[in-house]
Amino acid sequence: MSLLRAKIQDVFNEPACEKNRGKDAKARKKGCSKPLTPGAAAGGCAFDGAKIVLQPITDVAHLIHAPLACEGNSWDNRGTASSRPTLWRTSFTTDLTELDVVMGQGERKLFKAIREIKEAYGPPAIFVYPTCVTALIGDDIEAVCKRAAEKFGLPVVPVNAPGFVGSKNLGNKLAGEALLEHVIGTVEPDDAGPYDINILGEFNLSGEFWLVKPLLDRLGIRVRACIPGDARYFDIACAHRARAAMMVCSTALINLARKMEQRWDIPFFEGSFYGITDTSEALRQISQLLVKKGADPEILGRTEALIAEEEAIVWKKLAAYRPKLEGKRVLLNTGGVKSWSVVHALKEIGIEIVGTSVKKSTVEDKERIKQILKDDNHIFEQMAARELYAMLSEHKADILLSGGRTQFIALKAKTPWLDINQERQHPYAGYDGMVELVRQIDLAIHNPIWCQMREPAPWDCQPAVREELPRTKSATATLHVVQEFAGTTADDFGEC
CATH class of the missing domain: 3.40.50.1980 (Nitrogenase molybdenum iron protein domain)
Structure with missing residues (x-):
């Protein structure tokens, strides 16, 4: 002990x-x-x-x-x-x-x-x-x-x-x-190269790192070890021979990144693969670190060419969603790196962020959010379920992005909800992941079920009766009432 x-x-x-x-x-x-x-x-x-x-x-x-x-x-x-x-x-x-x-x-x-x-x-x-x-x-x-x-x-x-x-x-x-x-450093690889990197704090949720790895492969960059997402023991044991590293979630493994830099001179930076701008910037920083560690500078040109090509494709795909989503209001109830990276990604396509939680977010994460939103009023440490329900039921947001624990609050408030935490079923990283995120938001907001849920129930729709019904219980009066309404039409009743 x-x-x-x-x-x-x-x-x-x-x-x-x-x-x-x-x-x-x-x-x-x-x-x-x-x-x-x-x-x-x-x-x-x-x-x-x-x-x-x-x-x-x-x-x-x-x-x-x-x-x-x-x-x-x-x-x-x-x-x-x-x-x-x-x-x-x-x-x-x-x-x-x-x-x-x-x-x-x-x-x-x-x-x-x-x-x-x-x-x-x-x-x-x-x-x-x-x-x-x-x-x-x-x-x-x-x-x-x-x-x-x-x-x-x-x-x-x-x-x-x-x-x-x-x-x-x-x-x-x-x-x-x-x-x-x-583990790390216990095996010496026989194929170490100048374009080897480590990705730290990436969990490959729903296989989303598989949307990013092809981009690195096209640049000739090999992921020596992705810790921990889809990792193998041998790869982690050889991770000390990487030339650079990217930290995806600093709150989880920043001690690992720092000590690997001290022991094996592997420089690292913190970045995100959520959103177009952040994905492009992450690719640039990876290439720049590799050049500083001895890689051929021509990789910088290839990186810019790849970014220009991929951004043109993704913006063309997102153009179809912009008219339907621009101005829509999103409330995020999450934390960590998603508290700022997803915010940045959504603002790129014109979606308004009405609030984001910063639970489990670092000081650096909070500063990034302030720079993106330009307003501290949209940042909250933690929102109680009652407050979250009140905000959604008053229609201050068009959709809630959160984890599974708050989905029932959104459903109770008859508000669309999308899972962006670890239980999610769709990958949102990289350029293709950004298109998938926007697609899922569009499907959730414009699902016709929400219009039906917000309408009054059929039994709450009362007919617009011209005269007050007789209150007698005699059979004669009842027959008279039936005869009176027998000739009515749909126009004689109120609308739901």
Whole structure:
């Protein structure tokens, strides 16, 4: 536990984070969030964050050393996609019971589980995750992993991020530390070249990185490692031989980017593949970094030619949507890099942003939003469900872009909704992804179901009766009423 405590303190003191640099020495040691109560998720614990970062490594066996519920809570919590291996979709856990805890059988059971996975699946590596229970009872995960690696002849990587040590974001960074300590730099590639790059913090949600990679391929740029989206263990082990890196989500793996720059001189920048302008700028910065590291300067010209060609194509495709979407009002209830990159992308086609949340966004993210919107009134830290419903029901936005947790608020307010978080079904990155995002917004806003939902129900439509109906209950009066209305037409009734 003392080793884990030292790692956490090191992660808290992140010099590449501007927010962290602005604190005094005492505040910096406390980190960005308070430690959690054991067993309390609080929106995502450290174990959950570590699993999010490492599970998309698709050919690795991910073994959870814990009671069954820990694995059930964290399995498949991101919509990442794999181009080939499927082992990452198999759930492995030691399934500790109360008897195992009382009798001290945790370490023995873990070693046995590693052996079974090795014999049945033969993965290139096994990642082992302790959780609150196994960390509190004192199982020496690192010692077991080291012994298993020597015994079975394959890397067994301990990922020390039990849930109670902190938030999901802290778990992201601890996962990066595990890769630095046990994986990156352990294999020397025989095909390193001057156009190799790393992409950090890209999760390949709905396969959207596959819309960007062909652009890099056309420039002759090879992605040595995409961490973690659609990654392979061998690629990550060789990632130290890349010439440059792009950071897609700085809040998750900025410590990984900074330490790779320190150890292996791999310069990095933070960029986005959401939107036309940001995608073009990301391609330019990648090429510029490669030239600084010794690549042929002719790649700069090829990059500009590719950007000009792709932008002409995408603007032509978007021209069909502009008349229908220009001036439409969008409310974003998301966070992180999407809080500014999606805002920038939508404003490019004339869509008005009436508000965007900045939950889980860095100081840099918030500054970018202010520069784009030119108004702080459209930025909110977090909007309560009641306030969100009131805003939508008053028709202050034509569509809500958010995650799945707020979709029912939009439906209750009879407002179109589109998922842009990790559970989404459509890729939105790159030039083609921008066209798909606009297409989905158009389909959602102009779906005829919304007009029908906003109309009064048929039973709320009352006929416009000329005279008050008789209130007698006699059969004679009832017959008289029927005869009176028998000759009426549709024009005699009011409209719904």
